[in-house]
Amino acid sequence: EVIEPSSERITPDCPYFPRCGGCTYRHIRYEEELRLKKQRVQDNLSRIGGSDVTVEEILGAQDTLRYRNKAQYPVSKDGAVGFYRARTHEVIECEHCLLVRPEADAAAEALREYMQSCRVAGYDEKTGRGLIRHLYVRSNAAGESLVCVLVNGDKLPKEDRLVTLLRDACPKCTGIVLGTNTKKGNVILGDRYRTLWGSDRLEDTLCGKTFRLSVPSFYQVNRAQAERLYAKAIEFADLTGQETVLDLYCGAGTITLALSDHAKKVLGAEIVPEAIDDARENTARNGVKNAEFFCGDASDVAKKLARENLRPDVITVDPPRKGLAADVVESIAEMQPGRVVYVSCDSATMARDVKRLADLGYTAQRACAVDMFPRADHVETVVLLSHKKADSYIHIDVEFGEGEGKIPVDS
Template identity: 90%
Template sequence: MELAKNQEHTVTIEGYGEGGMGVARVDGRVVFVHGALRGEKCRVLILKTLKSVAFAKVLEVIEPSSERMESDCPYFPRCGGCTYRHMSYEEELRLKKQRVQDNLSRIGGSDVTVEEILGAQDTLRYRNKAQYPVSKDGRVGFYRARTHEVIECEQCLLVKSEADAAAEALREYMQSCRVAGYDEKIGRGLVRHLYVRSNAAGESLICVLVNGDKLPQEETLVALLRGACPKCTGIVLGTNTKKGNVILGNRYRTLWGSDRLEDTLCGKTFRLSVPSFYQVNRAQAERLYAKTIEFAGLTGQETVLDLYCGAGTITLALSDHAKKVLGAEIVPEAIDDARENAARNGVKNAEFFCGDASDVAKKLARENLRPDVITVDPPRKGLAADVVESIAEMQPERVVYVSCDSATMARDVKRFAELGYTATRAAAVDMFPRADHIETVCLLSKLQRKEHIEIEVAMDEMDLTSAESKATYEEIREYVFEHTGLKVSHLYIAQVKQKYGIIERENYNKPKSEDTRQPQCPPEKEKAITEALKHFGMI
């Protein structure tokens, strides 16, 4: 039967795809199901069909998973802020760790094993930064899932309570003063976003982003915000007249109080402006940075270059463990904050550069700078190819890659491998409980030429079996993904091959010690790999 829109089917969910969607199959065709959990039997409605896959939603959960939960949020799943309020936190962590592992394997071509995922102790109100879009009719809330339609949310379980209070104050101001919200389709209207940053002491810095340079009755807005947020330390007006849905602009004016907010992280005090990059989950950020320091392997004698340093949080955390630290960031205000933060904390071994990471990396490479370790924490799009090349030109012993998107990180891991750097360790940190994103830190180590020599050997000298020569690991992985939507690692393929007597020679898939724990191939992936081996005539 050909799959078509509006058809109903009963399916069993085999695993998870991107965005936490359940993966099922109908007559061999992969179907991604919104809101379904692994192991569930569901009646689904086909929403959309493509050449090789289809998308569906759950009409009825016939046999629910033991990991399914009732959502504790009245806006879920309409609001796009959360993805996993319908499952246990333990299942969410398993899903996220597997995604990182699969991305490193399938996209990065790496056999590194994700050692652990550091789950959060607090999964409620952990975000120290909230950004509320404002609709043309004055709604203040969050975008509906996969749209730019604003859903008004009176209470969000991810953000601090003062952010909710500030949102209610802005609604009252816009209604009482008849101020229009922004229509991003036509570029008209005034109030675009509300931005609230909070610290560990419960203080907050509030910024209202507008399509202009001023607001009517600004004193009324200030009074309402101060009344709603007694521990507010500053209120800022940000100008953003560019069309589209970009949040921050490039001009700021202080309406009241300070335009900076102080917070503590890893034993350091930071002063943060509105555009400064700062991790949104303080407790998990400290665990992420501790893992970064561990992977860097510092003895106190190294020079470390930190690209995309923001306000200097990672740079200054590294400063206690290195001889010298250098930070680079394109946002001028963030570099000003970083320099001020270094001075406030008495850090004498830190230096900061303002500029694009690519330009800074090229400049330092031309100047023959040879840092021992380079850390990177790029935006979601990852590193540009020329940045990867410039980093490799500086020949650091180690590169520690911190990422909020394991797919783009995995792409860059593959680029680094082509330039002599291999992924040797990886860990995941759940910075965003209940949301779809996962933070990853990966150690890339420089291959030692004496230990890695390329040789050319004839196939008969390698004693290859006919099965071993039929298909590469990459071809098997591509076949599995194309036909099932599942992502499998080299390790899983090796395990299944060995099960069928295709003996692996001594290689990177074999543990170095007998008690080394390795993840075992899940049944649904073993079945998919087995089908691929049959397809290639290997079994």
């Protein structure tokens, strides 16, 4: 019950709010949402990170509606296609989401029709039975889309019917893929994919470069804000064109290739083989000659490069929400870069890592928040860390030779 509404409170514009857990701030003015997000990042850096760095600004989004270029709909055992209720795995049926592109809504409706008409069951997390687990839709700036249906098996009944419904619903669809995920739990993506129709990749442009993206490849969900985020990361890196840069958790190479225009050499590392394949293809497609990619866990790659005495001038990291593993932090410090640029979608785990890096000689110098997810809970952050310089020096003059006050050479 609201006894006295705040001056910042507004009437939610979504009929599913707050039952659907996708949005957190639909009842608050956007300016106040930005203030709260910036303050959260500042609090985490201060309280968790023990840092006195100031969050300089938060870069708000021009568009707060239908900005997501990727939608992932969980499917319930009774065939509901929507999003989870907050802090639960109860699927709230959602026919029109204000965060996703119209083609994603259309694909979700086509999947509902397929499941009903062909009597295909949704997945039951408790029993591990049922077929359809998630619907994945990725879109590009041109309005084209790549659709993937994640299933608890290797095939679906009447796959041709599914393809027809999805193509009719999404006329600019470029490909439809079936992903297999037979593992119990709530992991979304599968470990193998089969193309039902069209291409298994989608092409998009970002920071003046062209990228081909497979289903497993990481790619920022808000293209306009991603360009501002990467521009800020490049600003913090302060490159002159003579540096070697190591980009950990590089995904399909988006940050790596954005950095390639400003560095002598860039190296990218990523654990997902499909993403590395995309990164290498994107490098060739864009005619980039100074980029190299490694497939492997960030920790293993960092240790390998440290053992090989690689000394990058700058290291950039963009890890998942869980942040950096402790041994990755140690390997970064062992390579002794002058600067570390940390891009994060979870300011709490980032602040924890800022503290870890501080213990190894790296101090947070600058911080900026970027609202990649308007109306939702998360906020992106970029932090620049630099290696500490000695506060003072002791100069000792030693004179070698014979005589009083001198040190004999043979000593």
